[in-house]
Amino acid sequence: MIHANGVSVFAGERMQRLALSEEDKSVRDWFIQTMKDLKCEITVDEMGNIFAVRAGKRKDVPATFIGSHLDTQPTGGRYDGILGVLSGVEAMKRIDELGLETEGGIGVVNWTKQVSIRNLEGKMLTHANTPMAAHFELHIEQGPHLVSAGQRIGVVTAVQAYRWFRLKVIGRDTHTGTTAFEHRADALYAFAQMMVCAREVAAARGCLASVGIIEAKPGSVNTVPGEVSFSLDIRGPETDLVAEVEKELRKDFDAIAAKEGAGIGKPCRVEWTLDFDSPAVKFHEDCIKCVEQSAHAVVADAPVEDTKSLVRSIMSGAGHDSVFTSKRVPTSMTFVPCKDGLSHHPEEFCSADDCATGASVILQAVIRYDRSRFS
Amino acid sequence: MIHANGVSVFAGERMQRLALSEEDKSVRDWFIQTMKDLKCEITVDEMGNIFAVRAGKRKDVPATFIGSHLDTQPTGGRYDGILGVLSGVEAMKRIDELGLETEGGIGVVNWTKQVSIRNLEGKMLTHANTPMAAHFELHIEQGPHLVSAGQRIGVVTAVQAYRWFRLKVIGRDTHTGTTAFEHRADALYAFAQMMVCAREVAAARGCLASVGIIEAKPGSVNTVPGEVSFSLDIRGPETDLVAEVEKELRKDFDAIAAKEGAGIGKPCRVEWTLDFDSPAVKFHEDCIKCVEQSAHAVVADAPVEDTKSLVRSIMSGAGHDSVFTSKRVPTSMTFVPCKDGLSHHPEEFCSADDCATGASVILQAVIRYDRSRFS
Structure with a gap:
């Protein structure tokens, strides 16, 4: 299991990192340096979206991505968006430690504040220098569904x-x-x-x-x-x-x-x-399957009788970067429980265990997807 | 009948003259100079309230005042407050032209923005260098009572x-x-x-x-x-x-x-x-009587059968400088009709005729009060 230590690096009582602010620049610099150290090639497009790709065996195919945003809402918390990018960083660390050789490349993307993406969504995804095979995103749940049912993983099938x-x-x-x-x-x-x-x-x-x-x-x-x-x-x-x-x-x-x-x-x-x-979004069947299988595998050794019950399908109430990627490439999301289901709030909290479980699911889902493309 | 020409001096599509702003300073300077030219003695207290007094025969008694404020609400109109002070200026011009010799002095006061007055009301009225015998105020009505009934003068008996x-x-x-x-x-x-x-x-x-x-x-x-x-x-x-x-x-x-x-x-x-x-305010009986008699006298030659019906008693819905003076000295107010009863609004409008009628009532009321004190 991956320990998402990275999260604590950004922990603080309150979190405000507006897109393109000084604080945002610091974390972007950190992200680029960290990903370079993990042998990734960096591309930044005209919107400031940062793509970090670790090459696979096949050089002529687009990479499979994990992505979200490191910037926050005006009064945001420490997990919304941030957990999604950090889970990508942790996945990349794990791939690097294990010396995993993937079929296509694996990428992590830090999207610039969602609103900007929306304005340029067509441009971004059709003309970016960094094409995508698929997009996976880990996020804290937004509404107390998992936490109140004692569940560990939400397989997000759609967005309202x-x-x-x-x-x-x-x-x-x-x-x-x-x-x-x-x-x-x-x-x-x-x-x-x-x-x-x-x-x-x-x-x-x-x-x-x-x-x-x-x-x-x-x-x-x-x-x-x-x-x-x-x-x-x-x-x-x-x-x-x-x-x-x-x-x-x-x-x-x-x-x-x-x-x-x-x-x-x-x-x-x-x-x-x-x-x-x-409009309502239905995520891609192949991506949903990869997340679902990974979720069941990750919770398999949990100390409960019916580990299957720890995983559930869920519809997202909120917009996410994945809503926009889903219009162009196969996409799905993973939710983990958080305190009171609270997000976009300084008090939002997701335990280190839940962060790590989610990061494990995302890593496995990306690997599964990468393999399924060429099997 | 007095022609309140002064009103047009300040006419404009919109009116914003916040207390103690540059615009407020200009009109204060104008007020002081105008009143000096009318042989008034000027006193300014620590709140910026300006008292202009024309001496009467008796030097040992306080003057009878006409007053209101020349500054405006953030999005005020051209009449709220302003008409009250200008009617005082016009009354003083008339007294000067006629060479009227009054018993006590007659004064005009420009109060600094109502809120400031409230904060210091006790101090202002007990310690001011310029004591008052009574306070009369002319104001446009605030609510379409007179205008919709075709009436000319409201004798204000109370404030809610x-x-x-x-x-x-x-x-x-x-x-x-x-x-x-x-x-x-x-x-x-x-x-x-x-x-x-x-x-x-x-x-x-x-x-x-x-x-x-x-x-x-x-x-x-x-x-x-x-x-x-x-x-x-x-x-x-x-x-x-x-x-x-x-x-x-x-x-x-x-x-x-x-x-x-x-x-x-x-x-x-x-x-x-x-x-x-x-709290609710009941104005002073003596002052109300002076306004009422003056109102009936001023409308007496109006071309209608029952001129008495042009005058009515009215309760004010809004606070005014007179609410505060009424706690210390005999006070009452006079209302004149205005378009749609609209006040505190750039569109507020009172015809030159109605302004002049109101100014005539105020002048007569002050003269009546001055005489009644010593009869």
Whole structure:
């Protein structure tokens, strides 16, 4: 079993390493040097994505990759993304120690902050100097599914659909002390009703709807806000379900806006802007099989009666670098449990044992995939 | 009838003259010079409040004042506060032109931004070098009461009670894509329910409850906000009613918070901080009578059958400099109609006719009060 010591190198109470910041540059330098020491060839593309490849026997085929991102969310934790790259580094160390000779090359990629990748996803994957055979990613789970069931490994088969919107509610700013409720076109009150409505509509379809960002203008204690902007994140297991929730909310939000301010003949109105649309993703069967077989092999000597029960199939609720690679190359992911299923949070925590188990699964999955390509 | 030409000097599409800014300094300089030219003696206290007094026959008695503020809200209009001081300037011009000899002195005061006054209200009025006999203030109405009834003058008899709070809802930030609704402690969702609840509770008691400022942290599209801060402004005709609304909302908000996050044993909680408490104010009978008599006198030659109907008693929904002066000296206010009853807004508008009518009422009221003191 591999000990993912690397994780502790980056441990800290809080973790903020924004893409292309000073801290990000340090860890990138570390990554490049470490991978060079492990006999990897380094390529950096115009987005700052770093590809480290250890050559295999066959020089004319693309490498099989392990990848994720070393940069973090604005208030991120120590595992989201970072564990995925470090598991690649550890896998490469193990391959190097064992002197393993693979068929094709094996690579580790550090993707620059997910949003940038999205903007250039087509360019990145079709024109990169470093083509890929497949992409595997290890990640802490995001939601307390494994941890609450006492399971060790999640074989990720799919990623739910999601759409991100920016909405603007336009009302009228008036004095809080002198404007009766029926004379108001209170954009923030309309927003409040919309948010309550969104949860209800999404829940009825087994979907999620969330607001993460809100701004109310002009922002004065005694002025009714005349303009509110907010983000809306709709997710669901199927692309069509997300579209249904959107359609219903467009109707409901219009109705809420129309009512607020109707008393003065100046109803609120609401504008939608689609920022990002990610249809549901089904990962590649071959990759899923490699992860599944590796997971069962890794937990085989665990001290429980039915080791098979330690592994489960799972759908990812969140977007990942793998969502984008999956559009171009066979891809799948592996989840490991984490405390309370918490991610994108300074308190996120994954035990050293779980990190190591995940890293072992990823290593085995890559080796299995490499062999299966030429058998 | 006085023509309040001064108003046009300051007319502009938008108006932002924050207290103690460069723009504020210019208008203060203008005010001081203008009042000196009208034979006033100037005193400036440590808060920057400017007192301009034209002496009367009796040197040993405090002057009767007209006052308001020349600075504006962050996105204010051209009339809020400004009209009050300019009506004083115009009154003084008229007194000077007519060579009127008053019993006590007549003064005009430009108060520095209301918030500062509040902080030092006791100090200001007990220790100022410029004691006051009474304080009269002309203001545009704030709410479309006069304008929608076709009335010309509001005799302000009282100001409603209000309390300003800052609230903080503490939940837990988690990933929007992977955290089921029942596993969330979504501080923004709790806020949304609170805002909907607040309107209902306030309306049931004939009060108002408003949120003007909101901030959600950490502020990321795919993170459920773990902390939300917002302002809450509760107003009502009686101090006790405002207290009742507060009491009910404290109970209801606690219940809303307790429910959100209960599924994971980590419910939201809510913290209240009282920022400002202004009990209901009843203006002084003598001052109200002076304004009322003056109002009827000014509209007496209006081309309508029942000129009395052009004047009405009114309660102010908003705080004003007069709320603070009323704690120490006899005080009352005069309202004039404005477009849509809109104030604290770049679009606020009061016709030159209405400005002039208001200024005439204020001048007469001050003269009446001055005479009544010694009759």
